[in-house]
Amino acid sequence: MTSSQISLEGVTKIYHSDGLPVRALDTISLKVEKGEFVVFAGPSGSGKSTLLHMIGALDQPNQGKVFVAGKNLDDLNPKQLAEFRLRKIGFVFQAYNLIPVLTAQENVEYPLLLQDIERLEREKRSMQLLERVGLLDQKNKRPGEMSGGQQQRVAVARALASRPEIVLADEPTANLDSQTGSSLIDLFRELNEDFKTTFIFASHDPKVIERARRVVRLLDGKVAA
Amino acid sequence: MTILFKIALRNILRNKKRSLITLSAVSFGLGALIFLRSFMFGAQHQMVENITTSLTSDAQIVPKALENIYNTNGYIEDPESIRKILRSDPRILNFAERVIAGGIVSSATNSIATFIVGFDPVQEVAIKSRRDVMQGRLLTRDDEHGAAIGEKMRQIMGVEIGDKIIVTAQDYYGALAGEAFTLVGTFETGNDQIDNGTVMLLTPTAQRMLSLEHRLSKFALKIQSDQDVEKVVNDLRKKIQGMGGTELKVLTWEELIPMLAQMIRFQNGMLFIVVLIVLTVVAAGILNTLMMSIVERVREFGLMMALGTKPSQVIFLVVTESFLLTSFGALLGVVIGVGVSLYFGHYGIDLSSFVSTLSNFLIGSHVYPKVDVLYLFFFLLVVFLSNLMVSFYPAWRASKLVPIDAMRQVG
Numbered sequence: 111m112t113s114s115q116i117s118l119e120g121v122t123k124i125y126h127s128d129g130l131p132v133r134a135l136d137t138i139s140l141k142v143e144k145g146e147f148v149v150f151a152g153p154s155g156s157g158k159s160t161l162l163h164m165i166g167a168l169d170q171p172n173q174g175k176v177f178v179a180g181k182n183l184d185d186l187n188p189k190q191l192a193e194f195r196l197r198k199i200g201f202v203f204q205a206y207n208l209i210p211v212l213t214a215q216e217n218v219e220y221p222l223l224l225q226d227i228e229r230l231e232r233e234k235r236s237m238q239l240l241e242r243v244g245l246l247d248q249k250n251k252r253p254g255e256m257s258g259g260q261q262q263r264v265a266v267a268r269a270l271a272s273r274p275e276i277v278l279a280d281e282p283t284a285n286l287d288s289q290t291g292s293s294l295i296d297l298f299r300e301l302n303e304d305f306k307t308t309f310i311f312a313s314h315d316p317k318v319i320e321r322a323r324r325v326v327r328l329l330d331g332k333v334a335a
Numbered sequence: 336m337t338i339l340f341k342i343a344l345r346n347i348l349r350n351k352k353r354s355l356i357t358l359s360a361v362s363f364g365l366g367a368l369i370f371l372r373s374f375m376f377g378a379q380h381q382m383v384e385n386i387t388t389s390l391t392s393d394a395q396i397v398p399k400a401l402e403n404i405y406n407t408n409g410y411i412e413d414p415e416s417i418r419k420i421l422r423s424d425p426r427i428l429n430f431a432e433r434v435i436a437g438g439i440v441s442s443a444t445n446s447i448a449t450f451i452v453g454f455d456p457v458q459e460v461a462i463k464s465r466r467d468v469m470q471g472r473l474l475t476r477d478d479e480h481g482a483a484i485g486e487k488m489r490q491i492m493g494v495e496i497g498d499k500i501i502v503t504a505q506d507y508y509g510a511l512a513g514e515a516f517t518l519v520g521t522f523e524t525g526n527d528q529i530d531n532g533t534v535m536l537l538t539p540t541a542q543r544m545l546s547l548e549h550r551l552s553k554f555a556l557k558i559q560s561d562q563d564v565e566k567v568v569n570d571l572r573k574k575i576q577g578m579g580g581t582e583l584k585v586l587t588w589e590e591l592i593p594m595l596a597q598m599i600r601f602q603n604g605m606l607f608i609v610v611l612i613v614l615t616v617v618a619a620g621i622l623n624t625l626m627m628s629i630v631e632r633v634r635e636f637g638l639m640m641a642l643g644t645k646p647s648q649v650i651f652l653v654v655t656e657s658f659l660l661t662s663f664g665a666l667l668g669v670v671i672g673v674g675v676s677l678y679f680g681h682y683g684i685d686l687s688s689f690v691s692t693l694s695n696f697l698i699g700s701h702v703y704p705k706v707d708v709l710y711l712f713f714f715l716l717v718v719f720l721s722n723l724m725v726s727f728y729p730a731w732r733a734s735k736l737v738p739i740d741a742m743r744q745v746g
Contacts, residue, residue: 168738192643201641201642209638209639210349268642
């Protein structure tokens, strides 16, 4: 067992695309300590997203092991994996982030509702975060009524609402103008420093990369030197 | 769980057209079943009502030999003690005393084998016996020498109101007895056997003519509530058994006319087949809707599971959607089914162009549907159970989705 918060050992993931095997991750070993602020950088198809999914218990490797917060994810059943994602991880996906029938505020509160957190606390957190991402006036809108950038910011607020140990974000600034993008990164940095929350991004946005404390460059499923 | 309930409700509202179609399938199916049962229940009620009022009443006390309603052997030797028992039971509203014998009715030109029925007009009114007068009038207590026959029998015999007819029969001691009566009226029940071969006299007249003295053939009982018939009859059996004397039987209308009771049971059995078919169609509609809605929402389920929604919560969500659709449909179905049943229950459904005289005797020309509450709850229970059962398959499918694969789906 390792003392790092996240530890990948020889992780390999092979997809089959049109019958041909594609090596998305190729024997990757990596450690991330609690409170790090990491960017996985690399061109599209380099395995950034897949690596995030491995850490977030959304995908299993064909070979190798993934340890997160002291747990070997391979040992968990679907119910325990759901519980793990709910308690430990905050996700911001590249696209299609929100539950269409819920309002912005309800989407932010969704993980809190699954955790049975009481109403006043839920409202306090969701209001604070929606204000922080500049969407307090949009709180009653449904995803279909918001722009892509606004949806992305709601997803960020949701990922932070449950105060997870690890936030995983896949191209969080992709749909945002540069000012909003940079203020989001400010928010991430702040939370990172205040709560020692670990942040891991997959991004090829130079503005994100330059503000990271650690950059892991990926190329063809391998960590580049 | 409230958030999942909220999501389920909004998902139903999301595709209004599809939900409406599914909902109307549920409500139409359930409504049709409720109306069908009301129609049957009303018709059966009328049949029983017609049979009991024109023939059997609710129950009868007869000598053992007279178990068959058309058998005429044997008499009740001690009617007074029976009267006492009947009067002491408040659940028995009224009773009528009858004498029945076999005989021959003759006119100047014709003779016909017949039942001779001695009855008391006042008592028969009290037990709500039904006789439709066709010509002349009904017998009254003063018609000591009067007789009434079926209208069809009058036509066969070629007699008119006011004519004399001769009734001949074997008396209690086996001797031949005969007497002339004035025809005061004719009746029609719709039952050919009665209308073609029954002569009605007053009870005292029949007793005198047949040398019966105080003896009777049967007591016909009117019991306060239909539901009590079985119980009252059982109590009477116990009391009468302890009496000694001639062996008597207490029979319900079902035992007197077992064919009718069997027919009702057969109809109810048929209804279960219809229920099975309708509910299968309804459940298939629900299954189809849920499957479609799940295929459309694969990415959404993937997202929810990625965010930490457990497989059991996904199952809960899908089953709740089915439950909500079924609930709205069932509510509407009850309103439609009960509404249509009550409307026709009031105005009646005219079947006169379909029915012949025999069925006329059983049902009448109009059927008045009657809501059967017991069946209504039974239908509701089965609709809910079957829809919940079929919703488990799509729910299970959704819960088995792998989040990351589901989210990758283009949809």
